[in-house]
Amino acid sequence: MQLDGQYEKSMYINGLWCNAESGNQEHVVNPASLNKIKAFSYGDGADAKKAVEAAKKAFTDWANLSARERSKYLYSAYTLMMEKQEELARILTTEQGKPLAEARGEIASAASYLQWYAEEGNRVYGEIIPSSNKGKRLFVVPQPIGVVAAITPWNFPSSMITRKLGPALAAGCTVVLKPAEQTPLSAIEIVKIFEEVRLPKGVLNLVTGDPTSIGQEFMSNPDVRLITFTGSTEVGKLLMRGSADTVKKLSLELGGHAPILVFDDSDLEQAVKMTIMSKFRNCGQTCICANRIYVQHSIQEEFTAKLMEQLESMKIGEGLDEQVNIGPLIDENALLKVKHQYEDAISKGASTALGGKVYKEKLNGYFFEPTVLTNVSNQMKVMNEETFGPLLPIQTFETEEEVIELANHDRYGLAAYLFTENLNRAIRVMEKLEYGIVGINDVFPAVAEAPFGGIKQSGQGKEGGREGIMEYLEMKYVSMGLKR
Numbered sequence: 185m186q187l188d189g190q191y192e193k194s195m196y197i198n199g200l201w202c203n204a205e206s207g208n209q210e211h212v213v214n215p216a217s218l219n220k221i222k223a224f225s226y227g228d229g230a231d232a233k234k235a236v237e238a239a240k241k242a243f244t245d246w247a248n249l250s251a252r253e254r255s256k257y258l259y260s261a262y263t264l265m266m267e268k269q270e271e272l273a274r275i276l277t278t279e280q281g282k283p284l285a286e287a288r289g290e291i292a293s294a295a296s297y298l299q300w301y302a303e304e305g306n307r308v309y310g311e312i313i314p315s316s317n318k319g320k321r322l323f324v325v326p327q328p329i330g331v332v333a334a335i336t337p338w339n340f341p342s343s344m345i346t347r348k349l350g351p352a353l354a355a356g357c358t359v360v361l362k363p364a365e366q367t368p369l370s371a372i373e374i375v376k377i378f379e380e381v382r383l384p385k386g387v388l389n390l391v392t393g394d395p396t397s398i399g400q401e402f403m404s405n406p407d408v409r410l411i412t413f414t415g416s417t418e419v420g421k422l423l424m425r426g427s428a429d430t431v432k433k434l435s436l437e438l439g440g441h442a443p444i445l446v447f448d449d450s451d452l453e454q455a456v457k458m459t460i461m462s463k464f465r466n467c468g469q470t471c472i473c474a475n476r477i478y479v480q481h482s483i484q485e486e487f488t489a490k491l492m493e494q495l496e497s498m499k500i501g502e503g504l505d506e507q508v509n510i511g512p513l514i515d516e517n518a519l520l521k522v523k524h525q526y527e528d529a530i531s532k533g534a535s536t537a538l539g540g541k542v543y544k545e546k547l548n549g550y551f552f553e554p555t556v557l558t559n560v561s562n563q564m565k566v567m568n569e570e571t572f573g574p575l576l577p578i579q580t581f582e583t584e585e586e587v588i589e590l591a592n593h594d595r596y597g598l599a600a601y602l603f604t605e606n607l608n609r610a611i612r613v614m615e616k617l618e619y620g621i622v623g624i625n626d627v628f629p630a631v632a633e634a635p636f637g638g639i640k641q642s643g644q645g646k647e648g649g650r651e652g653i654m655e656y657l658e659m660k661y662v663s664m665g666l667k668r
């Protein structure tokens with residue numbers, strides 16, 4: 185795809201690229217330069233309805249293929265995606281802003297979900313239950329749930345899509361995808377890959393446009409049997425409420441507010457390095473990003489000094505520049521949210537150890553300096569709300585019990601991390617953390633082969649791993665009377 189400001193037909197319904205029925209269009213904006221890079225179709229509920237009809241029509245044939253046959257399409261899509269890694273990474277960086285090295289990593293990660301589910305689709309087993317009645321046989325038969333509506337965010341415009349498409353298609357479901365309006369280009373490219381591997385028409389459909397109207401159609405249409413969503417907790421709740429009337433299954437990957445616990449018996453070099461990687465990758469816009477850092481009091485000075493030393497060398501700028509390691513935030517609202525949390529913390533007594541300003545040097549985009557706050561307390565917004573930006577607050581603690589309490593005192597429960605070299609402490613603390621994912625001396629838990637997902641207001645359901653495909657399956661129970 186040439187990012188040349190031209191118009192891109194971005195709706196793919198029943199195997200055909202098309203415009204929105206309304207004829208409306210919007211632009212994709214590069215968050216680093218604020219240049220308009222491409223126009224795309226801005227559809228609504230009417231387009232979503234057509235897409236659901238197409239997905240419904242395609243369902244029976246797709247579900248009736250053998251898992252092996254479905255797997256071939258996924259495996260070919262994986263191979264093609266890896267062949268196009270560089271091209272796709274550049275598109276991703278241009279519309280989303282993350283540094284190119286991270287974008288390349290995201291494409292590889294996105295492809296890995298297609299590869300892994302191409303394999304896992306072949307291992308969807310049923311069950312035979314020993315019956316208490318000699319005259320009966322009891323079975324459980326897994327079957328695809330039906331038409332799936334997938335709503336995805338802008339922070340990982342490729343991998344959040346394939347994390348849903350991989351297991352859904354492998355299970356035998358058909359899909360209508362609605363990507364974020366900031367990043368439709370990566371979604372278009374993924375659909376083109378499936379078109380190129382000749383996925384049967386209607387199995388994968390794409391609608392771009394008005395989230396409220398498209399979301400309304402997904403929620404009210406009885407033919408949509410599952411909504412799988414990654415995004416904010418607020419929209420997740422709205423989808424839950426709106427899906428009540430049609431009693432849909434929901435798989436929700438929502439906000440997070442991850443704590444990092446650094447104990448005095450940790451490998452400090454490793455803890456500092458990984459804290460930086462967790463907090464500043466994707467400019468802090470990752471739902472499992474470290475949001476609050478708790479450092480044991482006795483090592484706080486040394487930890488902060490080492491952290492600052494490493495942060496000084498970070499380069500802010502446009503992600504296509506290979507030297508850059510911090511790109512822009514996605515839009516103005518995201519920038520204002522970070523600024524607001526920073527000002528709130530300062531007004532309540534925090535000190536700025538580094539950064540603190542909107543970054544404008546020769547750049548038009550939504551840049552904020554990597555920022556470190558010390559003298560931080562529980563009353564500050566940054567310790568209570570998801571930041572989604574490059575703001576790193578450090579609070580100290582004295583005891584294990586105290587920091588577990590601080591970490592768990594939250595409405596979110598997605599990911600938490602701890603650094604310690606003490607095996608007993610690692611297990612003890614891990615077991616007490618009320619989170620769906622715990623990283624011990626590790627901040628990169630998201631892999632295709634493991635179940636990713638939150639508890640509390642961070643969502644329900646899992647993506648990745650054996651559990652990930654279960655979201656897309658119904659377990660049909662069969663009770664059979666036996667004649668002898």
Ligand SMILES: NC(=O)C1=CN([C@@H]2O[C@H](COP(=O)(O)OP(=O)(O)OC[C@H]3O[C@@H](n4cnc5c(N)ncnc54)[C@H](OP(=O)(O)O)[C@@H]3O)[C@@H](O)[C@H]2O)C=CC1
Pocket residue numbers: 335336337338339362363364365366393394395396398399400414415416417419420422437438439440470471518570571572
């Ligand atoms: N868990 C995660 O990975 C993510 C968490 N977030 C959190 O959410 C905050 C806000 O980000 P934002 O992009 O606004 O997140 P949203 O939850 O608004 O967006 C995520 C997806 O939901 C869609 N959407 C928005 N409103 C509706 C609706 N009424 N019905 C159906 N779909 C809808 C969006 O479409 P559209 O783009 O067209 O608005 C997008 O595709 C972030 O600052 C962050 O805290 C955000 C993104 C990802």
Ligand SMILES: O=C(O)CCCC(=O)O
Pocket residue numbers: 293339340343414437469470471472628630
């Ligand atoms: O922000 C998310 O929802 C997923 C993180 C993906 C990753 O770590 O690669």
